[in-house]
Amino acid sequence: MSGRLAMFGGSRAVVLDDGDRARLAWPVVTEAERSAVLAVLDRGGFTSVGSGGAVVRRLESGWAEFTGTRHCAAVASGTAALELALAAADLEPGAQIVVPALSFVASAFAPLRQRVEPVFADIGPRTFTLDPAAAAAAITPRTRALMAVHLHGLPCEMDELRELAARHELLLVEDAAQAHAAGYRGRQAGALGDIAAFSLNVSKNLPTAGEGGLVTTDDAALHDRVVLHRQFGERIPDRGPRGYVSEVVAGNAKLGALQAAFTLGQLAALPERAAGRDRNIRALLSQLSELPGLLSPQTGEDRRHAWHMLRFRFDVGAMGHPEVAPGAMRAVLERALRAEGVPVRRYQCLPLPAQPALAGREGYRTGRYPVTEAVLEDSLTLQGWHLNPAGGQVLLRCAEAFHKVWGQLDLLASLARQEVA
Template sequence: MSGNGLAMFGGPRAVPKDRVTKDRVGWPVITDAERQAVVGVLDSGQFTSNNPGAGQVQLLEREWAALVGTAHCAAVSNGTTALELALTAAGVEPGTEILVPALSFIASAVAPVHRLVVPVFVDIDPVTYTMDPRAAAAAITPRTSAILAVHLHGLPCDMAELRELADRHGLLLIEDAAQAHAAEYRGRRTGALGDVAAFSLNVVKNLPTCGEGGLVTTDDPDLYARLLRHRQFGEDLEGRGKRDYISHELAGNAKLSAVQAAFTRCQLGRLEEYHQARDRNVRALLDRLGALPGLRVPHCPDDRTHAWHILRFRFRAEGMGIEGATPGAVRAAVERVMRAEGVPLQQYQPVPLPQQKALVSREGFGGYPWRLRPGDYGPGEEHPNTLAVIEDSLTLQRWHLNPAAGPVLQDCAAAFEKVWAHLDQVAALARAMSPAPSEAVR
């Protein structure tokens, strides 16, 4: 087949390879500012967060706290560590329970486990993909100590409902804002919506460093002081001109380097500009895709903004006019066809968190932290919305982060429209694939 036929059957790619260039879709965008900042740190000889005064780490902390709208920020080694230290500094006790959404990256569950806190998994809202407050309310027990609100894909959770729930039961409300830099909920930034918040600075995040890093924000001065001790072997360095090497708490080493901080400060200077460009580019894409039958595009409620870290698309067989194929087969068929057209759709989190092998087997922890609390706990509870979303959706990642990605995203829109003009062939492919549900729901 030629002409306007599907690429996997001989037609031309909708997204030509020569259009997908580093200057359009590469991430992060690195300029001379980053290069000069890194060299400046190397020339200064001040490499760690131990440097007093206005070192690069301290400057990043102040600038991020000011942007978020919190009193304090502590920079740490990575986003998972940021979650762990937030739990520790907030005093969450080993053996207690924390509510975690069933759809998230494994770090949302592993961070509590590393602190011997039991993750209890809660279903998501099928439209926002964030924790369903009603499911959270039903999961609270006398052992619950905290709620982990994951702003998945860059969309803030329903924080008013979760805040009311946390206050009613005396629970800590923690934000996992690893994917939601600069997003807002009812006029307030993520990172200032709970009791404490954790961000990732991983190189693929909306606010990246040149590798790994994390930030923790809070308004609580005592919690902040504990954060600083726990990133530095339990030592108290605040206000000291000389390190005394006395550890006041059992803690490890979780510092961010000055090189990483300097790189991120350059990125932070362009964060708002990139955020606005990304919002325009993504909305222009979604405006076109929203007209296609059976395709559910990402939704952003009116009371919040979206960081657009990941774009998730759901495929409804009935709306697409496809009969005789399972949702998983339709999703797999769309993935094959779209990738042939040059659009790198893929699954993100192929199983719910409670079905992750590590959490089912509990290898590496000898059954802890679950042994610390009475009663039976199994990670295989039903989470129907999470299962359905995983089964019938694919994601687009990273391409749209670059502020110059607009033309490529329009090519992607054309690819979707082309495929939707050949849904009969997509249907045939889906029916030919295994009728059994995918591994994600077995």
């Protein structure tokens, strides 16, 4: 596709009609979800205490079976899942956990709320996940755990991280909030570490009607402590009266029956939707593979990407404009692609340790996490549009928009130079 760029008055490459919007809608709500939620409304029992607990337990057993783990606990959110996973580990106050420098803030906030100190390590330049060598360098005598964040849906280098955790006797926590149906060397995300936390936020690949989370583990003792910390330190019986006996100090992070019922419908469709999403994204990436300087996500033959997000990096040298600042080029490309109808945007604008809420703890300084900083400077993400597998044709139109924009790289580079002049 050629022609005047939309940002200069040309026609948009991607124009949506009502049918397109329906094909891109997420989550996909079918009769299965409607019937399941209505059954809860008709039956009553809206919480996991009492009659509502049955549907929550079905979700827990279904997710444990899907991930190949022995135990699953349903909780109120993905952040709560991370907090409860760490609470179950009973790490001493002041213990440290190694966390990637690129992640959502919950990866650092959850440890802090358990009085565990996050220590940050750099990431891989194309995987965007924790670099095992950087993680090893971040370990101190106070380190008690590693957090493997499967960012955007790609599993971390888990064999290396497991070896590192075993060598230093560390807990290996999976932050799998974006990694539903991701796989690594024949195993599902959620079964790759000692304990794993998933998010069921409405935007996730396995959503609920609002917020929710799941904690998986093969360790019966860890699971028992997660369940204890989920609701006021109580052991809630499946049947019979509630005892109101609290064994540990804990809050309230249980999942409601309506959310569990909705997610059960989504779980039934997860394998088919994950396969369709994978086909669509590989078709998109194939269309983009020859564009100079456009770096697509690295996947690897040994793992399955869940494709929660797509992150593209831009190599100004390969574009033929090494003199242009990467951040300036990224900003101009963002404007050009959005004008063409492609909703790319930044995901995280700061390294996690540079967040104002965290920066004072570590004394963050520029240059400490060079890969993370470079990725944030020269990349954009595509979010949401690719989740519904019915949207494959729209993604191919997005590919046409990329080609149109790349046909004007010289002009865009000139604009980028002006931005920093």
